[in-house]
Amino acid sequence: MTTNPIRRPVIDSVANRYSPYRFEDRAVEDAKILRCLEAARWASSSFNDQPWSWIIAKREDEAEFERIVSCLMEANQGWASGAGVLLLSVSRTTFRYNGSPNRVALHDLGQAAAQLSLQAADLGLQVHQMAGIDQEKTRQTYDIPDDHVPQTAIAIGYPDTSDPSDDAEKDLAKREQGARKRMPLSEQVFSGMWGKTAPIAAKD
Secondary structure, X not given: OOOOOOOOOOOHHHHHOOOOOOEOOOOOOHXXXXXXXXXXXXXXXXHHOOOEEEEEEEOOOHHHHHHXXXXXXXXXXXXXXXXXEEEEEEEEOEOOOOOOEXXXXXXXXXXXXXXXXXXXXXXXXXXXXXXXXXXXXXXXXHOOOOOEEEEEEEEEEOEOOOOOOOHHHHHHHHHHOOOXXXXXXXXXXXXXXXXXXXHHXXXX
């Protein structure tokens, strides 16, 4: 994998995290899966409401794994089938404590997914998150309640760093090996007025 140098010291799991398209043909140990889910469980959330849920299937459980694969958009089904674990993320739209709409449910789900991703990288795994799911099919397949929304899919596994064996593998490897690109902080961090770069980020 080719990486764009990170400009400042960060924790190893941030520096090493990437989104692979190829995974080794091996199961992910239950203990590691649970550690990733535990990291997600301890994400912060508004009113400690924890508005996220996961639907999980391991590749060795073929029937359940194929159920999740069938909920992915066709472009994701091929490569994601190589992962050791697939998750579907689901957000609850209302607060448990009073039933009012939770404006920040997606923010909180994102934090949980990020913590899961970083824990995975720390364990020698990698995560690839996908927006490309069929939301209606997912809802019907798993009988998801009306006040919950299926959001994304997450592939977890051991990244395959071997030389690609055929044209399809070469294409996936090429997609993985591009430089990690990010906008500079000067285009993301403002002060005083929208669009005005904050002094702390001006030199970035």
